[in-house]
Amino acid sequence: MVELATLALERNAHTSGARVSLVLEQVLSSGVLLWPAADLSKIDLYDHNRITEDGAEAVALVLVHRHREWRVVRRIQHGEHADWLLEDCQGGVHERVALEVSGVDRGATNSRLTEKLIQVAKMMNVHQRWACVVGFEEPTAVLRPAEEQLHGY
Numbered sequence: 001m002v003e004l005a006t007l008a009l010e011r012n013a014h015t016s017g018a019r020v021s022l023v024l025e026q027v028l029s030s031g032v033l034l035w036p037a038a039d040l041s042k043i044d045l046y047d048h049n050r051i052t053e054d055g056a057e058a059v060a061l062v063l064v065h066r067h068r069e070w071r072v073v074r075r076i077q078h079g080e081h082a083d084w085l086l087e088d089c090q091g092g093v094h095e096r097v098a099l100e101v102s103g104v105d106r107g108a109t110n111s112r113l114t115e116k117l118i119q120v121a122k123m124m125n126v127h128q129r130w131a132c133v134v135g136f137e138e139p140t141a142v143l144r145p146a147e148e149q150l151h152g153y
Helices: 002-010 040-045 048-068 110-120
Strands: 018-024 027-033 071-075 084-088 095-104 128-135 140-145
Touching: 002 040, 002 048, 018 048, 048 084, 048 095, 048 128, 048 140, 095 110, 110 128, 110 140
Parallel strands: 018 140, 095 128
Antiparallel strands: 018 027, 071 084, 084 095, 128 140
């Protein structure tokens, strides 16, 4: 996943140490992304969309671990409204967190974030539902909770 995030960033002319805009629950901050160099001569061996999606997942998982201290429990099955089941252990309480992730190679993240929030809100049997969209043209990551809780725990 790290290799694909590297390819997504480097194909957009970014180098390790690139600044990233972070929007965490509507609070803007910034950070720096560091990664090992990629061999762009081999980029054609990979599916363009997989680079974007898997690269976004790598960035999102680092982001939620660093800023929310969530831990990965497992990948969620395809079609279940989220990508990852995480665990939030803050305050000694263990809560299950559903995280839906998407990537945008070029362009804005806003419309994709709206889609992903609607999608993850349908996830059942979790305490929290979140969506994260990562943009690679101008390194950006937006993480927001789903407002509408369609299904209780």
